[in-house]
Amino acid sequence: MMSLQNPNLVIVGGGQAAAFAIKAIRTADEGCPVTLISDENILPYDRPPLSKKCITGEKSFDSCLFFEKQFYQENQIELILEDRVDAIDFQNRLITLNSRSSINYDKLLIATGSKNRPVSIEGLDSEDLFQLRTIADSRAILEKAQTSSKALIIGGGFIGLELAASLSLLGKSVTLVEVNSQLMGRSIPLEVASIIQDRHEAAGVDVLLNSTVVNVQNKQDSYTADLEDGRSIACDLIIAGIGVEPNIDIFEKSQITLDNGIVVDECGRTSIDDVYAAGDVTNFYHPIYQKYMRLESWKHAQSHGSNVGKNLAGNQAEYSDIPWMWSDQYEYSLQLSGITAGHTDRVQRGDSVSDGIIYFYIRQDQIIGACGVSEGPKIGRDIRVAGQLAKNQQKVDIGLLADPNQKLQSLLAK
Numbered sequence: 001m002m003s004l005q006n007p008n009l010v011i012v013g014g015g016q017a018a019a020f021a022i023k024a025i026r027t028a029d030e031g032c033p034v035t036l037i038s039d040e041n042i043l044p045y046d047r048p049p050l051s052k053k054c055i056t057g058e059k060s061f062d063s064c065l066f067f068e069k070q071f072y073q074e075n076q077i078e079l080i081l082e083d084r085v086d087a088i089d090f091q092n093r094l095i096t097l098n099s100r101s102s103i104n105y106d107k108l109l110i111a112t113g114s115k116n117r118p119v120s121i122e123g124l125d126s127e128d129l130f131q132l133r134t135i136a137d138s139r140a141i142l143e144k145a146q147t148s149s150k151a152l153i154i155g156g157g158f159i160g161l162e163l164a165a166s167l168s169l170l171g172k173s174v175t176l177v178e179v180n181s182q183l184m185g186r187s188i189p190l191e192v193a194s195i196i197q198d199r200h201e202a203a204g205v206d207v208l209l210n211s212t213v214v215n216v217q218n219k220q221d222s223y224t225a226d227l228e229d230g231r232s233i234a235c236d237l238i239i240a241g242i243g244v245e246p247n248i249d250i251f252e253k254s255q256i257t258l259d260n261g262i263v264v265d266e267c268g269r270t271s272i273d274d275v276y277a278a279g280d281v282t283n284f285y286h287p288i289y290q291k292y293m294r295l296e297s298w299k300h301a302q303s304h305g306s307n308v309g310k311n312l313a314g315n316q317a318e319y320s321d322i323p324w325m326w327s328d329q330y331e332y333s334l335q336l337s338g339i340t341a342g343h344t345d346r347v348q349r350g351d352s353v354s355d356g357i358i359y360f361y362i363r364q365d366q367i368i369g370a371c372g373v374s375e376g377p378k379i380g381r382d383i384r385v386a387g388q389l390a391k392n393q394q395k396v397d398i399g400l401l402a403d404p405n406q407k408l409q410s411l412l413a414k
Helices: 015-029 069-072 135-146 158-169 190-202 298-312 380-392 398-402
Strands: 009-012 036-037 077-080 085-091 094-097 102-104 107-110 114-115 148-152 173-177 207-208 215-217 225-229 230-233 238-239 243-246 262-264 275-277 282-287 291-293 324-329 331-336 347-354 356-363 366-375
Touching: 009 015, 015 036, 069 077, 069 291, 085 207, 107 298, 135 238, 148 158, 148 230, 158 173, 158 190, 158 238, 158 324, 173 230, 190 207, 190 324, 190 356, 190 366, 230 356, 262 275, 275 298, 324 380, 331 380, 347 398, 356 380, 366 380
Parallel strands: 009 036, 009 107, 036 077, 107 275, 148 173, 148 238, 173 207, 262 282
Antiparallel strands: 085 094, 094 102, 114 243, 215 225, 225 230, 282 291, 324 331, 331 366, 347 356, 356 366
């Protein structure tokens, strides 16, 4: 084990990046004091099940923890739960909590994640609108769904679509309203989004694109939502999933550099000495794509947290993981590796969702991204290989990519 002369490490934020940073820190150093501060009253937990298996009843909320309490006890992690950070004095290395207590740090990791974008619709009170971010939010949606039959979901991103699938599987009538001309437009290409839309419509979900809710009329536990084009939707449950933004409110007037999140280098270092950031809250430099990126995905939160934890503990490690995300909707597994913007060629592999369809996005004979869908995780291995080819910046034969009989693994440079 390396010696760090026991610096006092403090982590602000109780999500996935924080949990896996702790694991990485303890792998590098068994003795330095580590404190975790979270505004929730629960240990760090897995969020993807909150829109899927926790709603359908396939998974309990209690089983979502990354690590049980024993992990934190054995690793001597001080836990400060259900307390909010009100201010951070970077010059004096002092954190002020809502409980009016304060904590000093030698090194700081900011892992405050994302927060839901605010929603304001005329006639709709906040207590009548549900959003999903926490276990408490998921519990509230599940409880309301027990006495609801017609759900309106505003937003056609991952969360909105996963909830639409879950509620549909529970036998609810679901209408989904999306302001843009395609689903998941911020991250998923149209050719894959169209496949997902077809599956939702086959399940009975009414998908309304290029649509906006402008007014809601409350009629004794039921609602009428008026769209911009004059149509009306009757419902008794309204959920908004219009995306998230970095949780940086307390840093807006500080000296830390912000630009669509907290700006960090490839090691997670911010513009302030001994202050690091990881996960959704960061706009990080990616050395392979040679640009800054902000990602909102399970895999990024875990991998970035682990990587920055190593750096926080004194082991310099560059973060160059290829982005990867997935979404389970019905029996479909949607996966994306890398990026798709800026491609000059597109290659399709497979023509059946049952066996898997993957699109490879090419620039200068190199894969920059891959996106596909299959029944179950059948495309997982090829998506991972595509990510490795992208990381290697390896030139590929486009014809071989299109041949489903050609094992992608064989294309990796020896």
